[in-house]
Each structure stands twice: as C-alpha cells, then as structure tokens.
Amino acid sequence: MALSRLSSRSTGISRPFSAAFSRFLSTDTTPITIETSLPFTAHLCDPPSRSVESSSQELLTFYRTMALMRRMEIAADSLYKAKLIRGFCHLYDGQEAVAIGMEAAITKKDAIITAYRDHCLFLGRGGSLHEVFSELMGRQDGCSKGKGGSMHFYKKESSFYGGHGIVGAQVPLGVGIAFAQKYSKDEAVTFTMYGDGAANQGQLFEALNIAALWDLPAILVCENNHYGMGTAEWRAAKSPSYYKRGDYVPGLKVDGMDAFAVKQACKFAKDHALEKGPIILEMDTYRYHGHSMSDPGSTYRTRDEISGVRQERDPIERIKKLVLSHDIATEKELKDMEKEIRKEVDDAIAKAKDCPMPEPSELFTNVYVKGYGTESFGPDRKEVKAALP
C-alpha cells in the first residue's frame, strides 16, 4: 500500500536502510510540515520560513540515520579505548543533525569539505560502516585504504573532499572547488565546513573575499559547538556571531540541533549560492565528547552543561518525539530499530577487525603520481631495505 509510493530519490541516504522500512507501516511521502524550533537569524538576507516540508519517510530516515551515526561514534569511542583505533579520534555525537539536515537538502553532486570531525559526514555521503571502521582501525578496506585514519575520510563519487588535519586549511580548498563547479556549469555548490576555533584563521577571510569577489557558489558552514578544543568561543573571538563575520557576505544563524532547521537553511543557502554567491551558515550545535578522545571534555565545561544540552536539545530525541507524535512509529518499533542498528554496527566492527592491514609496500605508494615514485634507501644507500614482515 504505502510501499508503492516509496520514492527512491528521497534523501539519498535511505538506500542501504530501505530494507528495514518494509516492516514499518508509514513510509509514505505525503508531506508533513514541521516547524523549526527557533526562528532563523539573518545577516544581509531574508531568512527562510520556519515551516519545513517533510514526510513520514524522511522523519524515519532522519531518526534511523542519526541513531546509526550516534551508535557508530560511541562504538568508535570503545574501540579507541581498546587501542584498536590509534592516532587521534574526533567524535561527532551531538552534532548529527548538521550532517543529516545537510544531506537532505543537497545532492551527491554538491561537494562537502570539512576538517577532521568527519565520520558522520562520510556516512551521510553514502559511506558504509565497514569503510568507516576499517579506516579507523587502519585496515585495507578503509575509504582511504587505511592510510588516512580518523581524520582523513574521503569519498570521490559523492563529492566528499574529506577530512583535513589543519584547521582552516580546508576553507580555501572548498572555495576552489566551488570555482571549479561554477566554471564547469555544474549547477552544484560546495559546503565548506569549519569550527568556531578555525573561524579565527586568516585564510578563512582570504577565501571569503575571493568567493565574494568572484560570486562563487561556496557556502561556508561554521559548526559552532562553542568550544575550540578547550577554549570557549567568547574567549577566542571578539565577535562570536560567526554568521555575521562575513561582513559583506550574507549569513544565517541556524539551530544546529534541529535537523529540519539545518535542512531548510542548506536548501536556502544552495539556492542563494547558485544565484548570488557565497553565504555563511552558522550551525549552533554541541558535541558531547571532548575535542578528541584524548580530551575528557569536562575540564573546561561542567557536566551539568553537557547533560543539560543532552536533555533539552538532543537532536535524536527531538526527531523521536516528532516521529511518535505524528504516529509514524511506536516506541517499540523505534527500540527494535535501535537494536538493529546496534547489531549492524557490531557486525561492521567484526568484519573490519578481520580485514588485513595495508601491505608494507603501500608506505611508498601515492607519494607522487605512479611512476615518479620515491625510493627509500637502506642505511648503506644502495638498496631498499624497508621490506618488513
């Protein structure tokens, strides 16, 4: 009945999970209108309406994907503590609404580029759990062949440009991608993401100026989780109104914990960027974990604050309430969904654990274009002695 009206192009991320929908009754695409929790605050532009068009299917997809992202991040936390993930690991839980809302408003031709908190964005772009966990644990099947690690996820087919370690450095790159899109008349835009800490980098303003000068379809998204590592935003920035920092570039402040607000804002931004040029979106969001796994996250903010946000503004809880109030699914069905998700994540981890590490020869590949590679000399400078067991 309702299944026949299943639209396959809905949100772009539902494909791997569509099998689960067959169990649920309300998977139709009849429109539901959701009001965003807060109005948008605009700078140099007219804010979009607070009423967002959605559907039962979209609501359920949002819920499921965000729950999956949340579960994935928590699992990564345990894996890191078990020393299966080495290096640095920056978790996104709390901020899932930004990834989901953005995906819902755009296509895979639109590019996303971000800093190192990229696991959920990668998943949103169509990455699989297996690729995520393999890359985190440094295995061959990882999206970057195990050579990148947590901070360097990429997906070329979905125009996901990763995954960058140096904060702020990805913003000029994003503007460059936007230029290419405009030049090739792709009708696509680039979402260049950065944090409130990186918002004080000089290169950001350089990139912004260029984007505005040449009317590039670049959307600068500041994921403001209010702490640059351990430094609160008011201690690092004279003006924490990051959406206004563009000065001559319009901006919009969005409640980043409300997936529908994010979706509306990204849709608005895409239309704006294609027509008029750059725009800044400030997502007011929050991360539950510390900056990275090496940071407990409680030395610079109180536990009350963290639990307060979790209670009042948690993005998944919000969607859950909407799903329940619109009778799209029952509590039990959602709980079953969560159990399924848990199993899915556990299976992916088990599969990733079985995956081998990259070959030692991979140490030397892709430094340059193939054929112009580098050689490593052994200590006597005569032969390569870097082959190891």
Next chain:
Amino acid sequence: MAALLGRFGRKLVSPGSSHGARRVSTTVCESETVKSLNLYSAINQALRIALETDPRSYVFGEDVGFGGVFRCTTGLAERFGKNRVFNTPLCEQGIVGFGIGLAAMGNRAIVEIQFADYIYPAFDQIVNEAAKFRYRSGNQFNCGGLTIRAPYGAVGHGGHYHSQSPEAFFCHVPGIKVVIPRSPQEAKGLLLSCIRDPNPVVFFEPKWLYRQAVEEVPEHDYMIPLSEAEVIREGNDITLVGWGAQLTIMEQACLDAEKEGISCELIDLKTLLPWDKETVEASVKKTGRLLISHEAPVTGGFGAEISATILERCFLKLEAPVSRVCGLDTPFPLVFEPFYMPTKNKILDAIKSTVNY
C-alpha cells in the same frame, strides 16, 4: 623504555666528568638541590624562572592558560597572572606576528605553537619578519626577545599532523636560531638560554619525551650555552650525530655496536643553527667515519648540511661515505610509522656497513 630512558638521562648528567675539547658540563654543587623531573616539568620550571627573573616576559599561545595540551605551562597563569600568561585565538600567523611585535618593543615573547605541524602558517612571519628584522633595519630594531616553542617529532601514533620534524625548514634561515634539547636537564638550561639570547629562537621539544624522560634536574637558574655541541659518549671507530629524542635510539644502537666491538662516539648537536662545526669536525678527524640520524625525511634534511660541511672539512680523513639514517621520503605515515622511523636496527646496520666499508 622509561627505565632505559631514565638510565640514559641520568648517565648523561654525571657531574664533574669531562670529555673532549668542547664538553659542556653543568656541574651540580653540593648545596644545590635537584629534583626528579620529566621533560614537561623541566620546561615548566624554565618558564617559571624566565617569568620570575624578567618582569617583561610573557608566555602565550593556544590553550596555555590551563597548562597547555602537554602541561608545559601548568600553574603559570595562576602564578603570574592573565596579563603575562594568556591564551590566543587559533591563528599561528597572528600569534607569531604578535610575538615579533612584542619582542621589537624590548619584551621577551615566549610563544607556544601547539604542535610543530601547525607552525607553517607562521612560516612567513618567522622567515620574512623575525629573521630579517635586525638586518633590514640596520640594527635599529630587533626581535631578539622572541622564542617560539613547539613540540615536534613522532609519538607512536601521531600520524601525519602530530608527528612532523620541521627543523630543516628553519635551519635554512639566517637570522634565527634553532635549538633542540635531548632531556629534561638539557631542556631547562637550553630554554633559559634561548629566552635570554638576543636573537629570535625556534625551540623544538621532543614530545615523545614529555613524560617518558625523567632526570635529576637542578632547581636553580642555570643556562646551557647555545651553539655548543656535546660529546655524550666517547668512541674511536665512528661518530654519530643527532639531536632530540633520536639520541635515545642512537644510544641503544651504540650499546649494541659495542657488543660487536665497534666503539661509537655520540654527539648531541643541541643547537642546529648555528651549529657547532668544530666539535663534530674534531670528532670525525679522530674516528674517520660519520653517521647522522634524524626523524625528518632524509632528502633535504639537516643531515645533508652536516654531511656536506664535514666533507669539506674532513675529506682526507674520511674512511667511508657519510651515512644518513633518517625518516623515509614519504609524508609521515599513520599505520606505517614503525617502518618509516630510523630505528635502532637501521642505525646499527648503517654503523656496521660504514665501519666495514
């Protein structure tokens, strides 16, 4: 590993012993107290002394207020106040530029760059502004009070952006000094010298040793001279030159080589720019062989400069080509770190092949 490092550290402190022509000994008087400290505590002490002795010195950088990500600045903000120890926003170029300006007004600006991997946005400021200030103003102005501290080097799991060794880039810039300590006691003395040196200095701290290296560090105010290398182990068959955390690895290789009858002389360069050519030259003239080891990639690394200079000065005395056991010519890898690093066995192999050339 910590125990070995501890032993290594304490062995070097042996007071009163004098080796070689240019050995610098920091003799510890009977009345002076020493305390067992790790590297970050030693640096913390040095900063404390610097701030105490000069009221116009300031420590700033990202997150230094609460103690810094490596705890090097713990307690300083509480002790000296937020006007002297303060956080900056996330902008390396701005931080260093700001430091240069402060220093130009006669203050001691002690800048912390959170990881040496992040120093590149500030590269222009260091190379074009700091290094050339005195020169281009005909000595009217200078930013000698500037000291930039950054943790560098591999840490076991740092990956591409938390493990780099960028010292070679800075050694190519006349006008600044580059200093790298090997242990807590050295770090304290060298850092105080850098802060008080009337030239801008870039001070790289081996982050692997922040907690791992523990040593008896004198509690008083002492300085270790810059541009003086130290022969930390005497030998006759081959000279090994290194700096920072790599010396620990080289020391282990020397011990293994000794079991095979090769006597190694190990030199800690300490200051890379300007470096102590005389000490290394004297040593190579004695042994006839040279091996340099550093974590940074081999091509264009600082070992190349040492090799070229020694070749000029000791050509006829050399029994074998200068050997460089360094990081590979790839970006600093993530899972492949054990293969990339110049390990003890690679050094040992090189020692043997150089001696048997």
